[in-house]
Amino acid sequence: MRKTIFVLVTVLFMIASFGLANAARDYINIVGSSTVYPFATVVAEQFGKSTSYKTPKIESTGSGGGFKLFCAGVGVEHPDITNASRAIKKSEFDTCVANGVKEIVEVKIGYDGIVLANSKETAPLKLTRKDIFLALAKDVPDPSDAEKLVPNPYKTWQDVNPALPAKSIEVLGPPPTSGTRDAFVELAMEEGAKAFAWIKALKDKKKFAAIAHTIREDGAYVEAGENDNLIVQKLEANPDAVGIFGFSFLDQNMDKLQGSFVDGVQPTFDAIADGEYPVSRPLFFYVKKAHAEVIPGIKEYLQEFTSEKAWGPDGYLTEKGMIPMPDAERTKYRTDVEKLQNLMLQ
């Protein structure tokens, strides 16, 4: 009895899958970064409501997961667009090409600042990237003999830098799977490590990365999960803690939180847009050119995304906390999109 049912169900699947696999998709399928997700969804919704096309479906899979799905092949069962909070890697591009996804259009959409914030009840921290590195790295240069590494001995911010308050280091940040963590490590920690000449002079790239990219595990850095709202709530409850998250969450909670100064600049909309604030990263999405003709609405979606009313300085994306690109860059990427310029990786 079970066998017959099993056979029946299998046959049903076969029929169903053949029927469905051949059916065309009439909506855009987007995957990728959870950082770009809040911006892409706004554009998708606007696009769905103001045109006759269906609203695109957007999955938040993380940048790496997005590229994996995106590069799996060409065809309606694969995504059309992937969002990314970093540029595509050579290895990912090679996977794409190997699977037949040869023509990809890269679109940079704007910037996102990564902030270190704490509760308004205390004074804002004035950090340098060197302080950040010293406070958060697993191994730091020995304070007495600078050419040697020791396990991070610093317990309070004052230990790191006498100008900082004598409060214990307690940082809530994203886990290693997060793109925010990748960017934070690259932009803040790595630059901080370079403040030490001998680390900067290291020939061995792997050794450098091991020093600059490894975050301490003795409890001073708490991995708070992917949910940035959770970090915001914990910061409210604990004024001594510092949180690491994207600028849009600071933007929404300005009455409760303040961004720490990094290298003398506080993370404000203008400071990030001008490029003064050092810890900011570009956001991208990638389009499969082979799908642009097949799936209805892709070109119109690109048009909506690259229009001034969306990504311009006064556009609706800036209201959600995205930092727009300078005029010249916007023009460049808009023309790239119009021509569907292929991405070339050397």
Next chain:
Amino acid sequence: MNNSETGSSKPDKKTRRSLDIVNQGLARRYRAERRFRYYGLSAIVASLLFLSLLFISIFANGYSAFMQTFVRLNVFFDPEVLQQESLASANYQGLVKSSLRKMFSDVKGRGDTRKLYGLVSSGASFRLRDMVLQKPDVIGKTLEIWVPADDDVDMLFKGHFDRNAAEGERRLNDKQLAWIDQLSADGRIEKKFNQTFFTAGDSREPELAGIRGAVVGSFLTLLITLLLSFPIGVAAAVYLEEFAPKNRWTDLIEVNINNLAAVPSIVFGLLGLAVFLNFFGLPRSAPLVGGLVLTLMTLPTIIIAGRSALTSVPPSIREAALGVGASKMQMVAHHVLPLAMPGMLTGTIIGMARALGETAPLLMIGMVAFIVDIPGGFTDPSTALPVQIFLWADSPERAFVEKTSAAIMVLLAFLIVMNAAAVILRKRFERRW
């Protein structure tokens, strides 16, 4: 007896002593008994306390989401803007803006006007469009229309924003507060029942977001789950309990079924990704696939509940049926199954309630996604209620906090209804032997 009659003091003492021992221990035993009862009672009280804490915090956070702040605008449906041939794509935003400009004619400058337009939700223009498309005869008239306010205004009215904070630290500036106060004084701002929450799909604007898409998605998913898991589960239970020989193979199957019931649900999601998506090529994010995965997850529960319901049917029923000449199939179909059905249904409902609250397996098959359109079929992209809660909990806008709690309340309501149905079914149809 005999001993006491002889008058010897020793045995007399002995009887008294055993009674003493009992009496002595009695108070202690009563105390132990009371303590034991108190342990049980305090366990119940503690769990009720936690439950009420959960309910109260969710309710306190979420009840305000059922009300929504609306702004009353005098909209002139300008025939010049609304040309007959392009009604669907006309500039409705412009109509909203011009009515706001008329109300606050002293507002000048690009920055200020932008702030002024920001008081009204971007959903206002879509509401106007729907009105015009439904009844084109409004063109040329001026109508008073309630449109949703922006989520920042909504949060201000619900007291989630501190209007006394310094200007740079709140999302509304002093001018905006002054305009809002003026609107409020004119009776143009009001809190009303939030219909959108129940009729709209997901949105990135909190004031336009609703749970209909997620509820429909959950319904479609559970429908597939029910249609597949109930017949398969019942058939498997009946075969294993009534027909299968008891040997090593059936033991092995039983161990495996019990094992499957304890497997973490994410594993079923991975299985679904590998089998249904990658091998059979079914579409991602579809209720069909979600239902299939949840079927795998609920099957063991239904089979185990079904088997225990079948074992509780007394053997005398079977023997009587066979005794009057029924075939084995007739015995099962006419007598055993109807008697076991209430227990099986209870197990099914509890399994379905678990499936309704499940997120992890749906993550792997792409149902954790931003989907605005309400799904119309089993292969349309859709999400489910718990997934919607997860997505909203992760949104930066503060107004989503109350939406999250409100969605949890809706999910809890469904769960309570389902579990209550299971209890009622059991009470009404259960037979004790």
